[in-house]
Amino acid sequence: MASNINDFCRFCMKNMRISGVLGHCTTLFDKNKKPPSIPDRLMHVGLEIKRRPGKSNRVCRGCVSTLSGVEKYLPLYWRWVENEKDDESCARESSTNSEKRNREPTPSKTPRALKRFCHKATSPGINNVRRSINAAINKQVCDTEESKIVEHINNRKWVAAAKFIMNHKDLTQEVKNTILSLLENECKTICNPNNNFILWRSSPEDLKSFSFDKLESDLQRLSPLLFSIFATICQNSSPVICAASAIALRGRQPRLSAFAHYLNCVLLYGGAKKAVFDRLSKLAITTAHTNAIGKQKELANTCGASLFLLKRLNESFLTLETERHRNVGLREDNKAMSPSHKPGLIPTGVFLSTEELQLSEEELECSEEKATEEENIISVLLPESQPTPPNTYSIIMDNLDFFMHAHHQSTLHSNRSIHWIHHIAVKDRIPTHHLANDLPLLDLQQYNLTMSLPGHETQTNMRREFIVLGSRILTQYVAVFKSFRNVVVHHIPHQYSEEMAQPSTDYPLGLIFKNENKTSDLSEVLQNIQHKYTPKGPDGVSKILVGGDRLTEANCRNIQHAFADGNTNEERLEGMVFKFEDWHAIRVLFEIHYKVFFSCKSGKDHGTLCANMTKLRYVSCYE
Structure with a gap:
């Protein structure tokens, strides 16, 4: 071939x-x-x-x-050529100088007497010489495009010079290549993990502190040219600049995945399926679905870290309080055993002057030394600065129920009814450590029934609150008073108004894959909650509130009663006090009220809920 x-x-x-x-x-x-x-x-x-x-x-x-x-x-070769050219030029100059030295001397000037017979030529002058030189230069050079660039650079007109450079075909390409090389160097700087770029940091702690402001500052610090390019394209929109640059950089270096994990959280929260991740991961926008689920599990493991720190603070406070009460009891026992309580001596409760006691100077000095020693002992046992009580917290849980339909039912693959438990921890805004757990506020013998009946002060407070509630209703539903909506009191002031105005601090604790309708599952859930989240002091577990709907509260109380024969308060599940949540009760109340009193067929019957809503033109219920 x-x-x-x-x-x-x-x-x-x-x-x-x-x-x-x-x-x-x-x-x-x-x-x-x-x-x-x-x-x-x-x-x-x-x-x-x-x-x-x-x-x-x-x-x-x-x-x-x-x-x-x-x-x-x-380049090394051309450097050698340049060096040789420099050596040749130096040698040529030296030879020229030597020829000048060896040349015959210049003849003497013309005698002054003969100058008048010589023809005197007119001198052109310095200015004329300059003009002729500039004209020759302009005639040779200034007709080209490069001359305009050189002229503007010589006159320091940078904007005009830059415009002519970008209009020049060859120079434009060279400028583009230079800009691309600078951009390449900046990208290499960003992709270097030693430069502490924010997109490299994808741990759970770093993802919690991720923000567009930090990303923008890192882009300006490490790659100002790249940032300026994206800022021009995105019209200086900060979120768009950060998103576009993060996606573009991840296409170059896949490990710059902090923004991709940020998008994973958004998509998973919105209920995106695996196919969405499979398509977007190929475009370097997100990671694969497996990596997204793995990162979610890592984030879930760190959700309870702040709550566990708060739990340890409560345990330390309980230990200090127990030691303080023990020291106070020791001090009281020492006072009871002191000589002042012996018969025949003056009790400490009777305040007498020094003259009435008729003590000698030696006895006074001994009593002062003894008092000083007792004060030192008390200061050691009971420090003056008591520790600040930490915030308490409560556990809120609710059932998560949904139904999974099978596309092709069989004996092994049928419809499934899923029942899980979702729980969170909420920090209490108001501390309650100053309230006693073992003593009532008032002794029963000192209690009077009139303390519970509404008096003049109670009625005055109720009247003031009813005025506030009435002003809200009038400005919300009556069109004539809607202009006064901004001047009414929306929150009735009370002792803890500032604390209750702050947003709630909650700690997501994830899902528990148990069914609260099953007794065995619910008992395991309560034991797990008490073991993980209830503070433990020297006297056993402390008590925290556990809330849910009414069915959850009833089931939890039944489980607690079933464990009532335990030996310790921990075995008896006494570390939890169950309650039902008000928002759940109010919602159920409105649902019952709507089902009982509302009917679309009673619009013509005067006095009914539907007729009154139609008359007031309150149609938000229908929407």
């Missing part, structure tokens, strides 16, 4: 087809390859090649490596 000329290398004529397979070669005139191509590289070193008949269009890898070596050492 006749051999093809393209099977051989263009330079070394090596046969590149081995065993019928063409390999270890590259095409010279392939337009699909990224610049610079091999012909461009050869043109840079001084060799111009063209497509010719009888010449191969391929080159082997060895010749390409040789070209790379030539390009590597070509």
